[in-house]
Amino acid sequence: MNTSYPEPARFPVTVDVVALTVSAGALQVLLITRLIEPFKGSMALPGGFVLPGEGLIEAATRELAEEAGVAEQPGYLEQLQSYGPKGRDPRGDVLTVAHLLLAPNFPVIAAGSDAASAGWYPVKDVLAGEYSLAFDHAEILSDAVERARSKLEYSPLGAAFCTPEFTIAQLRAVYDAVWDTKLDPRNFHRKATGTPGFLEDTGKMSTGEAGRPAALFRLAPQAHTTRAACAHAVLNPPLMRPAALTGQD
């Protein structure tokens, strides 16, 4: 740590949030339309400058509230990665710390103070380049999606996409959407319910749907990652995604 004064350089620091949800059977990302330069009119991840005396998660939470109208943190939020000061903002060196939010579908307000049209967009289309993203947000989104995909393998965070009580089929729909697979319902059921420390039976049943009613589950207490505390719960053995999807071999 070099403190041989002269004064160290100072940088503006932003937080960006890749908020992901599953709806309509697909992984969706929260994007806003920029109302100001640079990249006015482009889509972008919600985010903004860190204020003095703020922590990173704190800043990310605040920006989410400001730009998407989210009253309280609707899911699981963790730091993703930093992208760094050189060459990513036409105004100069800006460091951004990207975050990942996994949440059940929540409503977003139409407009905030400096962003409009917050809304959900299918990740598949966004990554395919159908919308032009500001800054290096396309790269950030791509990294975030890969992180989310691998998180589902070895952590109970798939449940972060579900409401507090959910059926196995709803959880499986999350995995299918995030991994873009069609997992076998029977094997998934056995694996999910058989993994110790993952799910807890509420005793209640779903109703109203076609077919036989399904048991409702919640996250087991020891896996409670939604509230920040212990985000380190691990599924052992992991729920492996089919090898074809890990990007090689």
Place this chain on the structure above:
Amino acid sequence: MNTSYPEPARFPVTVDVVALTVSAGALQVLLITRLIEPFKGSMALPGGFVLPGEGLIEAATRELAEEAGVAEQPGYLEQLQSYGPKGRDPRGDVLTVAHLLLAPNFPVIAAGSDAASAGWYPVKDVLAGEYSLAFDHAEILSDAVERARSKLEYSPLGAAFCTPEFTIAQLRAVYDAVWDTKLDPRNFHRKATGTPGFLEDTGKMSTGEAGRPAALFRLAPQAHTTRAACAHAVLNPPLMRPAALTGQD
């Protein structure tokens, strides 16, 4: 991204490097002794302020050179995580971006401009609190070690701890040191050589040691993560560490 001027706050940004290596059968971390306040006299991770116009990896590489006398990057370097401006430096808000370096044992110079006694220390002892670390470096080290441990499972980065050509036994010694295990030599041999896209036989043999000479291997071209390019090579199926070591269950 909130650019509703007033000017955004600016923060000093540092990079810290958790440089890990394996020697004497144990995982070791590179620490320096601080010559200046704050935490004068404490041990710390090498690191320092990011300069204008620098990228993060660039800054980490430079600091490693300055504080440990490393001419060129001796191994695999990747970003670990950022630790947030609030409450980690007595001088005020400082954001640090921690990095992880996995490298074969390399010599470090005794002193730099603002750090002395750069040297390798057993991770086990450091995590046990035998040395007092500056700032939140103990937390950073702990996160780094956990990252390194899981990296070995699903990536070919164990080889980053080895010289360019190595025997299976040397590679196994890396896994044993990082995971604090004693893997079965025979099964490890089969698994390592049998994993497609991991190792490549050089045709050469080791000599001089006791026992039968061992074949020398190198990282397969498609797994070349040492040169930054494709750090995303994946071992499939992974080399699982014994369940007892994942910290639960």
Place this chain on the structure above:
DNA sequence: TCAAAAGTGTTCCACATACACCCATGA
């Protein structure tokens, strides 16, 4: 009665584990 979805049982096979055994070197 039929379609649809939940949930169980069973078979098959890949692979991790454990370990017997042989090979090639230095002392």
Place this chain on the structure above:
DNA sequence: TCATGGGTGTATGTGGAACACTTTTGA
């Protein structure tokens, strides 16, 4: 010739993949 470590073969067990089959609802 013995000790040491390299490397192969093989039996056993666990768990994932595939799928037949039963259960329980809505239409």
